[in-house]
Amino acid sequence: MAEIVLDRVSKVYSGGVKGVNDLSLEISDGEFMVLVGPSGCGKTTALRMVAGLEDITSGILRIGGKEVNDETPKERDIAMVFQNYALYPHMTVAENIGFALKLRKLPKDQLRAKVNEAAEILGLTDWLDRKPGQLSGGQRQRVAMGRAIVREPSVFLMDEPLSNLDAKLRVQMRAEVQRIQRRIGVTTIYVTHDQVEAMTMGDRVTVLREGVLQQVDTPQVLYDNPDNIFVAAFIGSPAQNLYDATVCEGARSIKLGSQDIELPESVVLKRPALRAYAGKDVIVGMRPEHLHAESPEATGPKLVGDVELVESLGSELVVHFTIDAHRVIAEGAFDKDEAAAVRSGEGVARVEAKTPVKPGDKMTFSVDVEDMQFFDTETGLAIRG
Secondary structure (H helix, E strand, C coil): CCCEEEEEEEEECCCCCEEEEEEEEEECCCCEEEEECCCCCCHHHHHHHHHCCCCCCEEEEEECCEECCCCCHHHHCEEEECCCCCCCCCCCHHHHHHHHHHHCCCCHHHHHHHHHHHHHHHCCHHHCCCCHHHCCHHHHHHHHHHHHHCCCCCEEEEECCCCCCCHHHHHHHHHHHHHHHHHHCCEEEEEECCHHHHHHHCCEEEEEECCEEEEEECHHHHHHCCCEHHHHHHCCCCCCEEEEEEECHHHCEEEECCEEEECCHHHHHHCHHHHHHCCCEEEEEECHHHEEECCCCCCCCEEEEEEEEEEECCCEEEEEEECCCCECCCCCCCCHHHHHHCCCCEEEEEEECCCCCCCCCEEEEEECHHHCEEEECCCCEECCC
């Protein structure tokens, strides 16, 4: 068993800077857990504490039920895959994969058998005699994983292992990493700043901000039911549309700028706490795919926006529009340049590819109000039950 438990773990650097603050997290045996968040959120620090490369200031870390705070990295039975691969350029693929086993003085026949097994899993059998300089980026990444696999560790730790690859290869390697992890069944912690990568790879995803755990759950739950405005803004691409709004009398509608959007009773039944906000301001979230080009037969809530830009992705259109409501920027969910580029009232919708729309149009969207998300303006917490 290689269950990992972080029990109120913190890392405080000199000067009182908190890299990780009171993090409690349980990772099941064989689970693929992704740590995600913006730069400086503490995800790599958390990973390095599990690895034993950073001392734990307070709290308890257990691997396989055993407290390992004071154990060296070697004693923890973990293998780490780094961002830069760290391959030996003068060694062949086979020598790189088997290097750790050679240091253990494993008999040559056993070493060769383990290297061949790892190469087969990774699709590297035909490349064992090549040097790293003769390989593509994806192949070098597989060699780095092979070096970890042959050690047969209890835990894999991966620190942004795909960040050096081009976009197309990253998509391919995401699937490869998942396939390999499922096949060998090793408990894995995977760090990334890319929320798309996190959503497509993790059994569960842990979202961190400034060293503090925001939410941990399956990708779909994070997407559909974020606990706070930071998770709502950070998870999803394009990002969720978040606006200041006012809940009208009896929570039967919301006022978004000059527009009223009706709320069916079913919306309030799903979020009974919303009734207490009647007459008060809230933050409302709408995913781009929950805004549809209005059809002639469409009924129900609508939103009208001024189209500024239309991007064609082949399978769909991404429509950028503005309304006369204040766009909310969740602090920390975007870097400064991204946040500065977002203008008040701006929104994004994803509509069918053949939708007749162009910049300058006034476009009416049908709104999936059942999928709307609501947040408290002061605490940023989700308004639900």
